[in-house]
Amino acid sequence: MAKKYLVVVDRNKCIACGVAPALAPEIFELGGDNGKNKVREPYETETTAEESKGIIPEELYEKAMQAVENCPVEAIRVTPIEE
Numbered sequence: 001m002a003k004k005y006l007v008v009v010d011r012n013k014c015i016a017c018g019v020a021p022a023l024a025p026e027i028f029e030l031g032g033d034n035g036k037n038k039v040r041e042p043y044e045t046e047t048t049a050e051e052s053k054g055i056i057p058e059e060l061y062e063k064a065m066q067a068v069e070n071c072p073v074e075a076i077r078v079t080p081i082e083e
Contacts, residue, residue: 013075020067
């Protein structure tokens with residue numbers, strides 16, 4: 001079974017620099033609500049003003065990790081989902 005990963009964006013920490021959407025546009029976008037980074041459809045599971053959550057497939061893991069590693073304020077976490 002393919003692994004899945006939980007992606008969480010701390011929108012309070014986010015400075016809306018656009019790095020994550022630039023590196024992984026399949027996963028992230030700047031939100032229309034407050035301009036801060038969020039997980040985009042079809043991966044988004046919940047988005048509030050404080051955080052955005054989503055579940056991504058294994059094939060997007062490397063792209064997500066590029067965003068994690070390049071976020072200047074460490075506002076993104078990616079963790080494996082245990083099944």
